[in-house]
Amino acid sequence: MSKAQSSSTQSNIILKRQLMELQKRPVEGISAGLVDDDNILEWEVMLIGPPDTLYEGGFFKARLSFPTEFPLLPPKMKFITPMWHPNIYPDGGVCISILHEPKDDEYGYESASERWLPVHTVESILLSVISLLSSDNPDTGSPANVEAAVQVRNDLAGYRKKVRRLARQSAEAAWD
Amino acid sequence: MTSSSSSSFSLSYSYVEAVNPNLLCCICRTPFNVPATTKSCSHTFCWECICSAIAVLPQCPIDRSPLSLEDVSLASPIVRHMVSELPVYCTHRSLGCDHQCERQLLEHHLKDECLYEPLPCPERKCDQFIKRKDLKSHSHPDDHQSCTTCDLKFPDASHASGCPDAQVSCEHQPHGCRWTGRQADRPDHLERCPYEPLKEFFLMNSKRITALEAENQRLKDRLEELAFVFDRSRHDVHAMKYLLHPWFKLPANASHNPTTSSSTSSPTGTMPLNGTDFFPHSSSQPDEHDPFPEIFEGETQHTLFPPHRIPFQYPHLLPPDHTAPPTSISVAPLDLDGTLEHTFTSLRDSVVVLAKTVEHTGRRHDIALTTENVRVAEELAGVKAAVRGIRQQVHRIMMERVPGNEMGDKRMDPDMMVSGNPYLRSVLGSYPALTKSIPTTSVTKL
Numbered sequence A: 001m002s003k004a005q006s007s008s009t010q011s012n013i014i015l016k017r018q019l020m021e022l023q024k025r026p027v028e029g030i031s032a033g034l035v036d037d038d039n040i041l042e043w044e045v046m047l048i049g050p051p052d053t054l055y056e057g058g059f060f061k062a063r064l065s066f067p068t069e070f071p072l073l074p075p076k077m078k079f080i081t082p083m084w085h086p087n088i089y090p091d092g093g094v095c096i097s098i099l100h101e102p103k104d105d106e107y108g109y110e111s112a113s114e115r116w117l118p119v120h121t122v123e124s125i126l127l128s129v130i131s132l133l134s135s136d137n138p139d140t141g142s143p144a145n146v147e148a149a150v151q152v153r154n155d156l157a158g159y160r161k162k163v164r165r166l167a168r169q170s171a172e173a174a175w176d
Numbered sequence B: 001m002t003s004s005s006s007s008s009f010s011l012s013y014s015y016v017e018a019v020n021p022n023l024l025c026c027i028c029r030t031p032f033n034v035p036a037t038t039k040s041c042s043h044t045f046c047w048e049c050i051c052s053a054i055a056v057l058p059q060c061p062i063d064r065s066p067l068s069l070e071d072v073s074l075a076s077p078i079v080r081h082m083v084s085e086l087p088v089y090c091t092h093r094s095l096g097c098d099h100q101c102e103r104q105l106l107e108h109h110l111k112d113e114c115l116y117e118p119l120p121c122p123e124r125k126c127d128q129f130i131k132r133k134d135l136k137s138h139s140h141p142d143d144h145q146s147c148t149t150c151d152l153k154f155p156d157a158s159h160a161s162g163c164p165d166a167q168v169s170c171e172h173q174p175h176g177c178r179w180t181g182r183q184a185d186r187p188d189h190l191e192r193c194p195y196e197p198l199k200e201f202f203l204m205n206s207k208r209i210t211a212l213e214a215e216n217q218r219l220k221d222r223l224e225e226l227a228f229v230f231d232r233s234r235h236d237v238h239a240m241k242y243l244l245h246p247w248f249k250l251p252a253n254a255s256h257n258p259t260t261s262s263s264t265s266s267p268t269g270t271m272p273l274n275g276t277d278f279f280p281h282s283s284s285q286p287d288e289h290d291p292f293p294e295i296f297e298g299e300t301q302h303t304l305f306p307p308h309r310i311p312f313q314y315p316h317l318l319p320p321d322h323t324a325p326p327t328s329i330s331v332a333p334l335d336l337d338g339t340l341e342h343t344f345t346s347l348r349d350s351v352v353v354l355a356k357t358v359e360h361t362g363r364r365h366d367i368a369l370t371t372e373n374v375r376v377a378e379e380l381a382g383v384k385a386a387v388r389g390i391r392q393q394v395h396r397i398m399m400e401r402v403p404g405n406e407m408g409d410k411r412m413d414p415d416m417m418v419s420g421n422p423y424l425r426s427v428l429g430s431y432p433a434l435t436k437s438i439p440t441t442s443v444t445k446l
């Protein structure tokens, strides 16, 4: 049995357990499931906009793609619901430090101490994303979405308005 | 995926109770499989988890301190025991096995016991995996072209688990059920089998017997060990006995050899180790019972000395004459009846007695010497008187020879007379002190 296979078995079992855990004891504001029941590495999650934030009332769908090395390496997260945020790429990709592989240097500007650790779980990832959305003043240093970052700096009211509109639209889309 | 159970055991365990969070690996979030601890930061993970994590990034997954494979070692035995003793369900619980045991025993259960463990075809004729409980009925189409029991040419579904007409015995046969019959009738029998309700009891009992056998074995081992220790001790005791030899005593109440005490041939009493050969003198003079002649009159209370004693006589040491009648000095013999300590005590007492005897003898010699001196002095006085008488007589004779008063210059000095007379000189010369003590003046005055 090759190493890759045993590692994928390990990530499969860990992911299965975490999914079961999340479904048995749901965390407030999070629901999780598989895109395809035969592929444990592709998750679809729904985040409910945290109350008292711009995202309140919104339903934000995202995909989690886990590598076979999980939990040694982090998953990738990508919103399907259109988002407007300096730390979310225009294509929906989420750029937060705990999702960055600890070894690559392309994010050299951020402190390595915030990057991925094998001790993280799906739940801890999603909670970090919720806390990212809850922040009133998004960090605009080294943004993933430059336009959004510029708007935060120059036209905060316009930025808020745009986020509110997307949140409303996401709620409508969810009910369709 | 199901066949990979042996390589990733840790992930397929199903724990009976919630496990203490301290025993969970924070990488795979299950209780440690093979717990490994980092030397630098003392974090514990599964061995496989931390090794694969280091392969991805050489850092501690918890605190990011630099880490290499050399920094990882097996966790302490306590941790290893704690996880290997966690109760788990059988891997085949979903298939119907409700066995549960310590985690470390599960492998054994699957390998040797579990009825639901899939096993490869025993005859290697097919690629199927068959549950252990179905192994007996596992067959291949070409094995059973015809059934030997019922002569059916091509056994159908009714023969899936053996021929229904085959003669079988009850599964409780080992416990005493004598039923035999068609295989097809066995389930019916089982419902009525008197042994069926006792199934649990038999199980419990056989477990107990196994436990007792194990215990028995353990006790046997222990016994052997003790027998060895005992042998060695006995050897030591023998060596000790040999060293102590005549002094070795059985406890007073041991009725070792009750006749010895009354036997006159063995005055030394019980000698379990042939002491009489070893100390031949101890068999002499058993009837001598007067160890204290008058010389010891001051201390007749030698209660320490038992009656068996042999006086040693030293007649030649006594002064050859007078005053005390010839006495024998009695010294306690080597007493072999009591304990070693007793013997030492009696030897010491003998030494004391000897010391006293020596002192006493010395004193007696002093007295004899003084008496002798007095006697010599008296004799001397007698001799002195005799000499004086002789001197006077000599003088008178001399005076008679020289006529009248004309002695004048020719008068002889008495000393001259003595020195001139060879007899007197020899008598007086042997008493030089006397020569001076005889006053010449008294002679001249006469």
Ligand SMILES: [Zn+2]
Residues within 6 Å of the ligand: B025, B026, B027, B028, B029, B030, B032, B033, B045, B046, B049
């Ligand atoms: Zn682990």
Ligand SMILES: [Zn+2]
Residues within 6 Å of the ligand: B038, B041, B042, B043, B060, B061, B062, B063, B064, B065
């Ligand atoms: Zn550490």
Ligand SMILES: [Zn+2]
Residues within 6 Å of the ligand: B090, B091, B092, B093, B097, B098, B099, B109, B114, B115, B116, B117
């Ligand atoms: Zn089992």
Ligand SMILES: [Zn+2]
Residues within 6 Å of the ligand: B121, B122, B123, B124, B125, B126, B127, B128, B138, B139, B140
């Ligand atoms: Zn077969």
Ligand SMILES: [Zn+2]
Residues within 6 Å of the ligand: B147, B148, B149, B150, B151, B152, B155, B159, B162, B163, B164, B165, B166
């Ligand atoms: Zn048949």
Ligand SMILES: [Zn+2]
Residues within 6 Å of the ligand: B170, B171, B172, B173, B177, B178, B179, B189, B190, B193, B194, B195
């Ligand atoms: Zn029966």
